[in-house]
Amino acid sequence: MFKSMILTAICFALLTGIALPQEVIIKDFPLGVGGSVNRDIFKPYLSDLKAISDTLSKYPLLRAIVTGGADGHTYRENNDAVNPGLALGRAHILREFLITRFNVDSTQIIIQSEDNNGKGGPYRFAGVCIDSNLHDLEARLEKVENRPPVEKHFTEVKEISGNAEENLRLQFGLGVSSSPFGGIPIAAATIGWKQIIFAEGVVGHTFWNSDFDFRGTELDTKRRLVGGHIIFYPVDDLPVGIVGGWVRMEEISQDYYEYVRLSEGPILGLRATPFKFLSITGAYNPSNRRFAGDNRSKANNDQFLLSVTTHLTLGGQK
CATH class of the missing domain: 3.30.1330.60 (OmpA-like domain)
Known part of the structure; x- marks a missing residue:
């Protein structure tokens, strides 16, 4: 032909x-x-x-x-x-x-x-x-x-935008997290590069009082949480990332403003983002716990945490 x-x-x-x-x-x-x-x-x-x-x-x-x-x-x-x-x-x-x-x-x-x-x-x-x-x-x-075929090499060149406004992403979120002492409302602030890696800070505090019996005395308490996470999304088109970090949760006496219960330790888990405005995080949290009056903390290796956050994203169009 x-x-x-x-x-x-x-x-x-x-x-x-x-x-x-x-x-x-x-x-x-x-x-x-x-x-x-x-x-x-x-x-x-x-x-x-x-x-x-x-x-x-x-x-x-x-x-x-x-x-x-x-x-x-x-x-x-x-x-x-x-x-x-x-x-x-x-x-x-x-x-x-x-x-x-x-x-x-x-x-x-x-x-x-x-x-x-x-x-x-x-x-x-x-x-x-x-x-x-x-x-x-x-x-x-x-x-x-009948000439031998000529081998052709193609190099894919991907455009990498240097515009920070397109690649840098800020997120501000509100949600709720579980804890060994009960649920805690949380606020989160996140900075990330594209949809690849994020650094997140989380704080939480209850607005209602709880009761804690300390040696026969009923104390009014509130719960608070502070933590930091790194989230990495290894696959571009898969909205599931790996979460690692540290979290500290306390139940605070309102009379003495000291903790009556404390849980602190690393977390490792997964974060799913089924919608752009919603993320769900499940993580393993092997922690050390301490009660008021205890001289030493005790390891608790069967603890898991779950949090749900709605957030607003700024920038990061890429």
């Missing part, structure tokens, strides 16, 4: 004149000269020679036939046996001129010579013409088709 298309295109080009045969004949080579010549002899033909060179460059499958001619002049030595060598030498002079002056591919040039019995400048020549004979075109196309 490919070969037929190429053959059709080239034949059409030839028939419509895109690559019609062109010919330039440079006459009046000096008598007896077949190896070197003054380049000024080519000046009147430069534009025509360039046209042929351009055609060869445009159609690499075409060939140029360079013909050298010699007249019937008789020399003292070897008589007219010198003429065939002169004819071939003149063809080589023109061939080298096309290669060096116009960068014609040497593989596109065919050399031949022509002897004449006539005498005079018109028979001492070098000529070039475009060969429109396509008898070996199929063989050339077959060579092209």
